[in-house]
Amino acid sequence: xxxxxxxxxxxxxxxxxxxxxxxxxxxxxxxxxxxxxxxxxxxxxxxxxxxxxxxxxxxxxxxxxxxxxxxxxxxxxxxxxxxxxxxxxxxxxxxxxxxxxxxxxxxxxxxxxxxxxxxxxxxxxxxxxxxxxxxxxxxxxxxxxxxxxxxxxxxxxxxxxxxxxxxxxxxxxxxxxxxxxxxxxxxxxxxxxxxxxxxxxxxxxxxxxxxxxxxxxxxxxxxxxxxxxxxxxxxxxxxxxxxxxxxxxxxxxxxxxxxxxxxxxxxxxxxxxxxxxxxxxxxxxxxxxxxxxxxxxxxxxxxxxxxxxxxxxxxxxxxxxxxxxxxxxxxxxxxxxxxxxxxxxxxxxxxxxxxxxxxxxxxxxxxxxxxxxxx
Numbered sequence: 001x002x003x004x005x006x007x008x009x010x011x012x013x014x015x016x017x018x019x020x021x022x023x024x025x026x027x028x029x030x031x032x033x034x035x036x037x038x039x040x041x042x043x044x045x046x047x048x049x050x051x052x053x054x055x056x057x058x059x060x061x062x063x064x065x066x067x068x069x070x071x072x073x074x075x076x077x078x079x080x081x082x083x084x085x086x087x088x089x090x091x092x093x094x095x096x097x098x099x100x101x102x103x104x105x106x107x108x109x110x111x112x113x114x115x116x117x118x119x120x121x122x123x124x125x126x127x128x129x130x131x132x133x134x135x136x137x138x139x140x141x142x143x144x145x146x147x148x149x150x151x152x153x154x155x156x157x158x159x160x161x162x163x164x165x166x167x168x169x170x171x172x173x174x175x176x177x178x179x180x181x182x183x184x185x186x187x188x189x190x191x192x193x194x195x196x197x198x199x200x201x202x203x204x205x206x207x208x209x210x211x212x213x214x215x216x217x218x219x220x221x222x223x224x225x226x227x228x229x230x231x232x233x234x235x236x237x238x239x240x241x242x243x244x245x246x247x248x249x250x251x252x253x254x255x256x257x258x259x260x261x262x263x264x265x266x267x268x269x270x271x272x273x274x275x276x277x278x279x280x281x282x283x284x285x286x287x288x289x290x291x292x293x294x295x296x297x298x299x300x301x302x303x304x305x306x307x308x309x310x311x312x313x314x315x316x317x318x319x320x321x322x323x324x325x326x327x328x329x330x331x332x333x334x335x336x337x338x339x340x341x342x343x344x345x346x347x348x349x350x351x352x353x354x355x356x357x358x359x360x361x362x363x364x365x366x367x368x369x370x371x372x373x374x375x
Contacts, residue, residue, distance in 0.1 A: 011231045013342050015245040021232060021235070021252050021253070021255050021256060022232075022255075023048075024093040024094075024095075024256045024259075024318060025093075025228065025232075025255045025256045025258070026259065027089075027092075027093050027259075028089045028090070028092075028093040028094075028098070028256050028257070028259035028263060029087065029259040029260070029262050029263035029266075030263060031085070031089040031092060031093065031260070031263065032082075032085040032088075032089040032259075032260045032261075032263030032264040032267060033085075033263035033264070033266050033267040034081050034263075034267070035081070035084065035085030035088055035089065035264075035267065036081055036085045036264055036266075036267025036270065037270055039081045039084070039085070039268065040078070040081050040268070040270065040271050040278070041271075043078065043080055043278075044075050044078065044271065044277055044278045047075035047076070047077060047078070048075045049280065051125075052075060052076060052077050052125055053072070053073035053074055053075055053076060053122075054071050054072060054073065054074045054075075054279055055206050056225050056348060063336075063345060064336055064341060064344075064345075066321055067117060067344055067345075069090070070275075071085035071276070071279075074276060074277070074278065074279060075277070075278045075279070076121065076122070076278070076279040076280075076281040077118070077121045077279075077281035077283050077284075078268065078271065078278035078279055078280055078281060078284060079114065079117065079268075079280045079281050079282075079283040079284015079285065079287065079288075080118075080281075080283055080284075081268075081283050082264040082265070082267065082268040082280070083110060083111075083283065083284060083287045083288075084266070084286075085116045085260075085263070085264045085267060086110060086260045086261060086263075086287075086291070087107055087110060087246065088266040089259075089260035089263065089264070090103070090106070090107050090110075090256070090257055090260050091107065093256050093260070094106075094107070094251055094253055094256050094257065095120065095256075098250075099249040100253045101159075101250050102157075102250050102251065102253060102254060102298045103154050103250075103253050103257070103283050104260050105157060105294075106254065106259075106291065106294050106298075108153070108156075109149065109150075109153050109199070109279065109290050109291070109294050110141035110287045110290060110294075111287075112149040112152075112153075112290075113146065113149060113199075113289075113290035114283050114284070114286065115206075115250075116118070116145045116146055116149070116282070116286055117143075117281065117282030117283035117284065117285065117286040118282075118285060119137060119145070120136040120137045120142055120282040120283075121136070121281045121282050121283050123136050123137050123228075123248070124136040134230055135332040136282070138152060142282075143204075145199040146199070146203060146204075146286070146290075147196055149199075149202060150195050150196045150199040150200050151192055151195070151196060153195065153199065153294070154195035155188075155192070155197070157169070157191075157200070157297070157298075158184075158188045158191060158192075165255040169182075169183040169184055169188065169191040169194075169300075170182060170183060170246065170300055171183055171190075171194060171300075171302060171303070172245070172246060172300050172301070172303070173303065173369050174303055174304065174372075174374065180246075180304045187275040194302060195297055198293045198296055198297050198302050198305065199290055199293040200293075201293065201316070202269075202289040202290060202292050202293030202296070202305065202309060202312065203234035203285075203286045203287075203290045203293065204286075204289065204310075204316060205289055205312030205313060205315060205316040205350040205375065206219075206220065206285045206286070206289030206292070206312050207282060207285040207286055207289060208312075208315045208319055208338045209285075209311060209312050209315040209340070210279070210280050210284075210285040211338060211340055211341065212274075212340050212344075212349065212350050212353060212354050213272060213273060213274035213275060213276040213351075213354065214269055214272050214273045214274060214276070214354050215340060215354045215357055216280060216285055216288070217265045217268050217269045217272055217280065217288075217311065218265075218269060218357070218358040218361070219309075219311045219357060219358065219361040220261065220265045220288050220292065221262055221265040221266055221269070221371040222358065222361040222362045222364075222365045223264040223292055223309055223361065223365060224258045224259075224261040224265060224292070224307050225228050225258075225262060225365060226256045226308045226365035226366075226368050226369060227292065227295040227296070227299070227308060228254075228255045228258035228259060228262070229255075229369060230252075230260060230295075230299055230301055230304070230308075230368075230369070230372055231247065231251050231252060231254035231255045231295055231298065231299045232252055232255040233372075234246070234247065234248050234251045234252070234299045234300070235248065235249070235250065235251040235253070235254070235255070236250020236252060237329070239360060240347040243372070243373055245300075245372070246300055248298065248299060248300060251298050251299050254294075254295045254298050254299065257294075257295065258295055260293050261288065261292070264288075264354050265288070268280070268284070274351050274354065285314045289312070290319065292305070292308075292309060293305065296308075301372065304368050304371060306308060306371055307364055307367055307368040307371060308364060308365055308368040309364075309365040310360070310361070311357055311361045311364065313359060314339060315338040315339055315340065316338075318334055318337045318338050318339035318342070319337045321333055321334075321337075322334050324335035340353050340354075340357065358361075
């Protein structure tokens with residue numbers, strides 16, 4: 001939007017700056033961060049006044065509830081102001097003209113996943129007020145809603161404009177030059193399946209990781225930096241040729257969106273660092289995870305996402321392994337799942353678990369950039 005308004009607001013020299021993705025990405029970081037820092041206290045105060053607080057009951061683990069007893073009542077649904085900042089920043093700094101066909105679907109996806117999270121969070125609040133033991137909407141309802149949105153975004157990306165040129169939906173394999181799987185066959189159904197897996201999987205991974213103060217948002221920040229670099233490289237013809245990766249016209253705008261994601265995450269971390277003043281809630285975690293998955297989908301680096309978001313992958317796998325193993329054997333692999341609770345149960349302080357996860361996330365982000373180059 002600012003790119004369109006610039007000729008009426010600024011001089012010609014200043015207007016040229018809006019043509020640079022790096023400038024607009026920096027603007028997106030600052031805008032989302034300032035929005036979170038300035039609006040956050042008001043939202044936190046409102047959440048506290050209306051009694052929208054964290055539930056620590058009904059987890060099925062007395063030890064976990066005892067460890068997190070001090071968090072009971074802490075305002076949740078703080079994702080409202082972080083997602084609001086990201087959407088505002090995206091509207092201001094993204095370009096929607098010409099080849100920049102990925103900008104609007106990205107914002108719609110974030111808003112849609114946030115709406116599903118808001119539905120879940122609000123249901124939890126109503127259940128708490130009624131004294132019910134249930135914790136939000138059912139898994140089937142949540143996954144169903146996320147899937148519907150993911151399919152809608154997938155169909156949007158399968159439109160004629162998205163299929164122009166050689167960079168149509170392909171699944172590229174790391175370490176192999178010019179090796180890919182065509183996802184446009186059978187009317188694009190393979191691409192829709194990949195979109196569902198990547199978008200909902202990433203959203204659920206971040207949602208499961210959001211269990212300790214600052215854990216999810218810190219890891220999102222490092223992942224956003226990695227994907228800012230990846231999408232910038234894929235969006236430039238010269239860089240993609242040098243790196244031997246497929247050029248995707250318009251993917252560079254995702255650098256701006258990742259800038260908004262980074263700024264929002266850092267702004268939320270301002271209040272979410274231990275001891276947390278507010279929690280993300282599903283309204284924040286689902287939307288942040290979806291945004292990360294969308295960057296991977298657009299840049300044709302879905303497999304690289306497994307490395308960039310390695311912490312989220314491990315968190316999700318720990319739950320799958322725990323549930324599956326318990327059903328078959330009646331015993332548990334971990335003391336508690338997701339795996340960050342396993343370390344808590346072992347006596348590791350919460351802050352140490354979080355900081356070590358940040359370190360691992362940063363190392364994985366750097367590793368992903370190296371793998372992205374290898375062909």
